[in-house]
Amino acid sequence: MVGVRSRPAPAGSAAVSALVAGIDEAGRGPLAGPVVVAAVVFDPSRPRINGLDDSKQLAHARREELYARIVDRALAWHVVAIEATEIDRINIYQATMLGMRRAIEAVAHVAGLARIDGNAIPPGLPCAAEAWVGGDARDRSIAAASILAKVTRDRAMLALHGEFPAYGFDGHKGYGTPAHLAALRAHGPCPQHRRSFAPVREAGARDLFAAG
Known part of the structure; x- marks a missing residue:
């Protein structure tokens, strides 16, 4: 359950270093299914997406609508799922950190800073990072990541319901x-x-x- 899209990065290392990757997760607390982490990098030269917010504050239909806009307009995005067996092997905290690191690694070629929702930063990242408590309500790239993570996980749980x-x-x-x-x-x-x-x-x- 991994998706990625990356457009050409802005020219020059200075332009790349100025871009921010928003990082958020969905599914740390449930008893079943994966924990899902998403990373989103926006191109500041493209029009903003209206209505971005913490995914928990949005109705299902609105999240789906915004999901489509995000993957269409983002300069880069990546979604990572860490499955239940891996969560059991390394614990939910470490599984979340692993998912964050993998998501950041996938977009670090176009972003110089990872801005992570929460109060913890995974070790071994390929770029600078900062943790923002309540970031999904404060930063549009984190809000976008929260929507991608939530929609992806909800779709996965619907598929598991079929099984x-x-x-x-x-x-x-x-x-x-x-x-x-x-x-x-x-x-x-x-x-x-x-x-x-x-x-x-x-x-x-x-x-x-x-x-x-």
Whole structure:
């Protein structure tokens, strides 16, 4: 689940160093599915996209509309998904940092600064970086990244609902809602559940998908 588009970078290293890559994630808290990280670089010479905001503040239809505009107008964008098995292997924090680093690496050729939503900066980045708490409401490139990450993850969870309809992924998108917890108790975890998360681990005794 990786998408990338890159237009030619502005001429000169000074022009590249002045551009900002906004970075945001979706899906750190759910009990199932991937954590998704997006990076977006805008060309300041192109018209701005109206209505960019924190994806959580936008209706589904508006997010989809803005997603199409972002991927059409961005100078560069990249989306990375870290799957549940990798989250279980290295933990959700490290998985998020890994996704951020991969997303930044993909657009660093056109941006001299990564501006990350949150309070943590992944190690080993190929460019300068700064963390902005609440950045998805303060910076349009971060807001755009939040929309790409959210839309991409929601689409992935709809696809997982087709594979595992008993869990209701189309509704709660993997978050620990009462309906999701009830499904976990009834059916145990599926292969897309994060077994390192306590509610999933506790339901593991009824794991109907375990090898054996």
